[in-house]
Amino acid sequence: MTGPVVALAGGTGGAKLAAGLAAVLPRDELVVVANTGDDTEIYGAHVSPDPDLVSFWLADRIDARGWGLDGDTFHVMDGLRELGVEVWFNLGDRDLAYGIERARRLAAGDRLTDALADLGRALGLPARVLPMSDDPVRTHVRAQGREWPFQEFMIVGRAAGPVEGLEFRGAESARPTPEVLEAVASARAIVIGPSNPLLSIGPILALPGLREALGAAAAPVVAVSPIVGGQVVKGPTAAFLEWAGQPLSAGGVAALYGDLLDGIVSDEPLGPEAPQIPVHTADLLMSDGPSRERLARATLAFAATLAG
C-alpha cells in the first residue's frame, strides 16, 4: 500500500512513538493527529500541549524534564511571580512565544492546523503534525469530588483519582479537519500511539465522524499498548482504566477501542476476556532512540501483515 502512516497521539508515549516512526519512515510519510482536548488559553497564549509535545519530540528538541523545548528559559514566568502571580502552569519563554503567536492567529480567524504547520516549518519537522480539529474541544475531569479543566486536574490536582467522570466539551459540535480525514482515508497504516486511551486518544475518537472514518479506512488500525510490564510509564492511565471498568492491561486497552482495532502491539498476551484480535508481542519501553525505532519498525511490520 502507498499513502502515509497516520499516528494518533496524545501525551508522551504517543509523541515518543511518533519520533520513532519519523526516524524509520521517509520524510513527510508520517502524519500525526494530535489531541487538542488538553489545549488551554493562559498568559494570553493558546497552548496546545499534545501537538507541541509531538512537535518537540519530532524535532529532537524535547527537554530532559519531559516537556517544553530543550534549553528554554522561564523569564516570563519569573516576571509573573515578581507580580505575585501564583504560576501553577509553567511555560518556557519560547514555548510561550509559540502560544502567543498561535493565539494571535486564532483570534484573526486562522485555523489551528495552519498555526501548527508554521511551528512545524520553524522546527524543521520531518512529519506533519495535525490537530485533530480546528474547533475547540476541552477535556474536563471529575475527580476528588470536583470538576477540573484538564490542566488543572493534572497540575493542581496532581492527576489524583479516583476518577468520577470525563467530558470532552465541544466535541459533539467539533469536526475533524479535512486534512485529518484525508490522511486517514489515504493512509497505508493507522497507529494509535501508546497514550492514555481515554484521556489522550478519547477526545480524538469523540469527534463526530472520526471513528467511522477510521473504520472505513482501507488501512489497518493498530494500537500500541501504553501498559509496559503491567505498569503505566507516565500519566494517570490506571485511574482512568479503573473508572472505565477495565483492567490495567493491553486487554483492557483493546476493550476500550473495541472493534476499531485490527491488532494491538503488547508486551503481554491478551487475556481470555479481552477482544480476540491479533497481538504482536514486542518490548514497549522506549527509553532511547534505538528502542523507539525498534518499536516503530515492529508496529509498521505488524500493520503490514494486517493490511488488505
Add this chain to the structure above:
Amino acid sequence: MTGPVVALAGGTGGAKLAAGLAAVLPRDELVVVANTGDDTEIYGAHVSPDPDLVSFWLADRIDARGWGLDGDTFHVMDGLRELGVEVWFNLGDRDLAYGIERARRLAAGDRLTDALADLGRALGLPARVLPMSDDPVRTHVRAQGREWPFQEFMIVGRAAGPVEGLEFRGAESARPTPEVLEAVASARAIVIGPSNPLLSIGPILALPGLREALGAAAAPVVAVSPIVGGQVVKGPTAAFLEWAGQPLSAGGVAALYGDLLDGIVSDEPLGPEAPQIPVHTADLLMSDGPSRERLARATLAFAATLAG
C-alpha cells in the same frame, strides 16, 4: 503647604524628572500621573509604555537602551521570530510578563490603576504611579499621508513628520481616576514634566475635567520645558510643535499650556510673544542622578515661591 507633589509625565523627560523628584522628596510624597495614550495591546499583553517607563526610572531599573528593564532578556521575541513573525514592537521577557498579567487583570474587570499599583509594589517604588485614566485612550497620529496608531508611528514610521493631525481616541468619554483627581486637589505642587506637550501631556489634559481640576487646584502648576539648549533631547517634539504652529522654544511650550501654567522652568527667557508668566531659569539637561535631583529641587523651590 502639605499634600503630595503631583507630576504629569509622558516619555523619558518626564520619567527622569519623576526619578529626580522621588530622590529629593520623602517616600510616598510623589504621585506621578502617567499618560496612557501610548498603551497598546500586543502579544496578548497590555503594554503601558509611559507608566512603565516612569516605574522603571523610579525603581532605578531602566535599561541603558532607554526603555525596558535593565538586563531583561528577549527570548519570547526570539521565539516569535522563529515562527516568521516580524517583530516590530520589541518587548523584553519581564516587560512582557508585566503586560500579560495586566491584560489578565483588565480582562477580569480590574482597574489599570490597581494593576499598576501591583507593579509599583513589585518594584518597590518610592512613589505612586497612577495611570491618567482607567478608561482606554489611544493616541493616533496623522503623518506621512496616513493615520498611525501611536506605537506604529513611533517605531514603524520612525516618528517622521510632517505631522498632519493628532487624535486621542476615547478621551472624550474617558475620565480621570478618582486617585488622580484626589492627588491634584490635595497637591502642594503640580509639575508638568519635560515631555512632549502635545503627544505625552496632551492626552492627560484631554481628559474631560482634568484641565479644570488642575485650574481649580490650590497648588501652583509649573511646567518644566522639554526644550534644552534650543533642541529636543529625545522624541518627535519639534514636528508636533511645528504642526501646532508654535516655535521650538519654552515660549512655544508655554503657549500650548496657556493659562494652565503658573510658571515655567526653562533654560532660556521666554520671548515677547510667549505668555507672560514667571520663568525660572535652570539647566534642564538630566544626564545623571545629581542633575536630575538638582532640577527637581529647583522646580520644587520655584513652585513654592508661586504657592498661595
